[in-house]
Amino acid sequence: MNRQNKKNRLSVIWLEFFGSMYLAITLLMTLAIASVIGTVLLQNQPYNEYRQRFGDFWFEMFEMMGLYDVYTAAWFLLILVFLVISTSVCVYRNTPNMLREMKSFRLHAKRKSLLAFHHKEEFTTKADISAVEQKISLLLVFNKYQYRRKENTVHTLIASVKGRYNKIGYVLTHLSIILICIGGLIDGNVGLKWKVMNNQVVPLVDDMVVSDVPDNSRLKPGDSLSFRGNRSIPEGSTVNAVVLDYKDGYVLQELPFA
Numbered sequence: 001m002n003r004q005n006k007k008n009r010l011s012v013i014w015l016e017f018f019g020s021m022y023l024a025i026t027l028l029m030t031l032a033i034a035s036v037i038g039t040v041l042l043q044n045q046p047y048n049e050y051r052q053r054f055g056d057f058w059f060e061m062f063e064m065m066g067l068y069d070v071y072t073a074a075w076f077l078l079i080l081v082f083l084v085i086s087t088s089v090c091v092y093r094n095t096p097n098m099l100r101e102m103k104s105f106r107l108h109a110k111r112k113s114l115l116a117f118h119h120k121e122e123f124t125t126k127a128d129i130s131a132v133e134q135k136i137s138l139l140l141v142f143n144k145y146q147y148r149r150k151e152n153t154v155h156t157l158i159a160s161v162k163g164r165y166n167k168i169g170y171v172l173t174h175l176s177i178i179l180i181c182i183g184g185l186i187d188g189n190v191g192l193k194w195k196v197m198n199n200q201v202v203p204l205v206d207d208m209v210v211s212d213v214p215d216n217s218r219l220k221p222g223d224s225l226s227f228r229g230n231r232s233i234p235e236g237s238t239v240n241a242v243v244l245d246y247k248d249g250y251v252l253q254e255l256p257f258a
Helices: 002-018 021-040 047-064 067-072 074-103 111-115 129-142 164-187 190-197
Strands: 146-151 156-161 241-246 249-254
Touching (some): 002 074, 021 067, 021 074, 047 067, 067 164, 074 164, 129 146, 129 156, 190 241
Antiparallel strands (some): 146 156, 241 249
């Protein structure tokens, strides 16, 4: 039982951590700064050009930080992963409550809770209750409020709401962030990085004829979810592969067409 309680507490702690607004804002700010760097510093250029421009010291420093290909750098992709998790936790925690609030008119509110509101007004009238209710109803309809009425032996409660479907914007905004981050992860060529780390693919540095490129430096058509490559095609000839730059080397991506 103690172990189960510890697991539950640990789950709550992790949910609180990943669902924290401070974490999400920090991740977004870091991504913004990284995007500025990726915009100012020309990306995916030959490493020799970077070395000539910055010198040996700063070249190696920027290379270690992955600034020559920011959007596929390991730290950038890791931030995207954390942002997907953080945003997903926010959607998981808040969406059910928002959906309930969108459907609820809070007809069970008590006088004590209403008096606890910061913005409130209380007054007495000698007018007939039915006339007061009619005026209130007309006023709410005129201002495009939706309302519900509940009567009991003590009082009559009229509850109104407006703009309750605006909360859908919160859900859609967070879902769009998740979708964009997943797209960034797919576009970041995570699969290729994983294969290079596990020596399944070996990038080439020396120039060679395409037909001489070994199998361990080739990617099959189904190996990559996305890629950006280039290839010069002489007039009158055909090719069935493109060259993918990888750091200071390259790999060959085979295409399912010529």
